[in-house]
Amino acid sequence: MSRRRLYRLSVTSQTHTLFVAHETSVILSAFQQQKEVRLKSSPADLVTETDQQVEKMLISAIRRKYPQHRFIGEESVAAGEAVELTDSPTWIIDPIDGTVNFVHRFPFVAVSIAFTVNKQTEFGIVYSCVEDKLFHAQRGRGAYLNGKPLCSDIHRCVVVTEIGAESRSITCCVLLCYSVRALGTAAVDMCQVATGGADAYYHIGMHCWDIAASTIIVLEAGGVVMDTDGSEFDMMSRKVIAASSSAVANGIAQVVQAFPCRRDNEAASKRKCDTQSERAVAQPTACVLHEL
Ligand SMILES: O=P([O-])([O-])O[C@@H]1[C@H](O)[C@H](O)[C@@H](O)[C@H](O)[C@H]1O
Numbered sequence: 113m114s115r116r117r118l119y120r121l122s123v124t125s126q127t128h129t130l131f132v133a134h135e136t137s138v139i140l141s142a143f144q145q146q147k148e149v150r151l152k153s154s155p156a157d158l159v160t161e162t163d164q165q166v167e168k169m170l171i172s173a174i175r176r177k178y179p180q181h182r183f184i185g186e187e188s189v190a191a192g193e194a195v196e197l198t199d200s201p202t203w204i205i206d207p208i209d210g211t212v213n214f215v216h217r218f219p220f221v222a223v224s225i226a227f228t229v230n231k232q233t234e235f236g237i238v239y240s241c242v243e244d245k246l247f248h249a250q251r252g253r254g255a256y257l258n259g260k261p262l263c264s265d266i267h268r269c270v271v272v273t274e275i276g277a278e279s280r281s282i283t284c285c286v287l288l289c290y291s292v293r294a295l296g297t298a299a300v301d302m303c304q305v306a307t308g309g310a311d312a313y314y315h316i317g318m319h320c321w322d323i324a325a326s327t328i329i330v331l332e333a334g335g336v337v338m339d340t341d342g343s344e345f346d347m348m349s350r351k352v353i354a355a356s357s358s359a360v361a362n363g364i365a366q367v368v369q370a371f372p373c374r375r376d377n378e379a380a381s382k383r384k385c386d387t388q389s390e391r392a393v394a395q396p397t398a399c400v401l402h403e404l
């Protein structure tokens with residue numbers, strides 16, 4: 113499969129052309145192949161060499177153009193880098209959101225890229241590779257799916273959440289709604305809210321790189337994003353509700369009971385230490401998946 117998507121966006125008054133095509137073709141060609149899988153923080157937290165390769169490709173391509181910019185990348189953090197969101201221009205990258213899906217060839221995997229300045233998200237891109245859906249939004253300029261404007265206008269609820277590495281999130285909330293879905297990628301789940309395919313999404317335990325880009329896509333589509341306790345959204349808190357309206361979001365906030373999660377930007381020294389022990393646990397359990 114070879115797809116070429118070109119996304120034009122302006123960054124601090126420059127016009128930057130970002131190709132996501134090359135990185136996503138790496139994901140698509142690896143999708144059908146046997147993968148070497150390693151565990152990170154838990155048996156449901158997987159990484160493949162494609163996750164690492166795509167993150168490196170993205171960071172080096174962006175760094176060539178913007179050498180002063182900073183990065184928060186999922187796999188760099190897993191390798192020991194600190195999560196530090198400062199006022200400097202910062203790219204928040206999840207090279208493959210939905211790695212469990214990727215490993216199992218469940219066809220929802222996305223590249224998620226957000227760009228922040230002064231801790232505010234300027235734009236976000238979520239590319240759902242197998243579906244060939246490119247969501248993007250720029251602050252104040254609306255949200256788009258494959259170039260067409262998005263606008264949420266849904267009144268009866270379909271709710272998306274995740275049962276992943278932090279499976280307690282499904283058990284802590286009883287929702288009276290039409291139905292609950294889980295696609296296995298937080299970024300694409302949230303984009304469903306932006307399209308109106310789902311009314312709401314809530315999640316506890318995801319990381320900033322999972323939802324940084326899709327947050328601005330939901331907001332620019334006219335949706336609402338808040339903390340699971342109904343307070344202001346905090347990208348580092350690892351708790352989020354995204355919904356088509358404040359009424360829906362507040363209704364979910366009333367029933368969700370969050371469990372404690374270590375913040376993404378908790379002291380770097382503690383994170384490094386924890387990451388090292390996680391790796392020590394993860395290495396011996398590395399395994400190779402075989403073709404079915
Ligand atoms: O690890 P990853 O595949 O990038 O991201 C994961 C996905 O977004 C999944 O839907 C969510 O349940 C996990 O919390 C995330 O970690």
Ligand SMILES: [Mg+2]
Nearest residue numbers: 206209210322
């Ligand atoms: Mg992710």
Ligand SMILES: [Mg+2]
Nearest residue numbers: 206207208209
């Ligand atoms: Mg990922």
